[in-house]
Amino acid sequence: MSKSAETLAQHFTAPELLLHALIIELEAVQSYKDLAEQMRECGNKDVAELFEKMSVLEAEHAAKIREEAKDVELPELAPWEYRWSGLEPPENIDLAGVHYLMTPHQALTLALENEVSAMAFFDAVAHDTADDKVRSFAQEFAADERQHVAWMKDWLAKYPPPDDDWDYDPDPPAAID
């Protein structure tokens, strides 16, 4: 289904990489915002607040990339022309891992996976590109993601793993079993 980041790297120009980096962060901002709203709607306040914080963090990163790209003419791509290593940009939360009763530990585990995959994406681009400018940007973005990975790990350590019955709902939505 997906191409590896390695096979994509040789095709990136510096403006294309900046655009991809920006889109990764903007999509993550929206993805975390949406999830925060969904969790709040379901009464899962702790996870909603956590996703809101993640959204702010990604927005800061997006602003930084936007600043770097301010003098660069970014290309215009159709949504299907973006070259990700998976189905979605690497920092988008995988909805298949989301549950309305999920705990902060599980939410942070998903967020950590995203940061790791974003780091891997930029590492692969930096490793394989023949373009010095692309490599420099990719290394910088990978370093940012590495810092986020460290933060996520610290953050995650503060929350205990979920109990076995974390998804027990005394009034479940399902009329089936």
Added chain:
Amino acid sequence: MSAVAPCKLKASDYKSGTKPVWCPGCGDYHVLASVTKAVAALQLAPENIAVISGIGCSSRLPAYLNSYGFHGVHGRALPLATGLKVARPDLTVICASGDGDGFSIGGNHLLHACRRNIDITYIVMDNEIYGMTKGQPSPTTAPDWDTDLAPGGTGVSPFHPLVIALASGANFVARAFSGDVKGTTRTLAEAISHPGFSFVQILSPCVTFRPDQRDWKTKVHPPPVEFTTDAAQAARRVMTDDGFNIGVLYKGSRDKYNQSVEREVNFECDFDGEFLV
């Protein structure tokens, strides 16, 4: 096709201020994202788009879009969409439904919409279940899906929507997976641009009543071959696939419904007189 918007519109410009109330993790969030990205890619003006739906989780879609919309009656989205497109051929009409709404209650309308080949894009978000009413089997549910509501499974063979659409004359037939936003966006953009009746089945997991569908993301794959323009060949392909081939299956060249005929009809009538006020 509708007029091109005067300035560059972004996907977020097509979202209304109404927040979706689907369950966290629902595939329909991704469908919403794909629809907004597709119409943004085509730069369709929101005021020239109408999204018509029936009843069910999927059919909440019009509320979340900054376009015209009509949340209709159960199973009757296609008749509404047909009437609108015939009366207003200048609009881009997108019809949204689920597998219960579209294949059971509205099943007969699907046949005739395909047959008429009116220029509508029909999206069916298929989660193989009636989610809004708490998990009853739908026409696409596997016969052995065992639950308290269908002990031992229904024992009934599932409906094959793509084959039915092909046999009935749909001019564009595709399957997509909601978790593949990029691919779904492209498929929807192609479907909207293709003349005549376009049918897109979107596999959209119901994480609440069918948590097993979380695995769909590992099961979907691109088809081994490109789309065909031969409906019989497309039908053979889809009858023998594993249900997880995603992409465009068929592109036909049949003339779309001749809407010039409608322009000659005098629609004037005593509309107010038809209603008791």
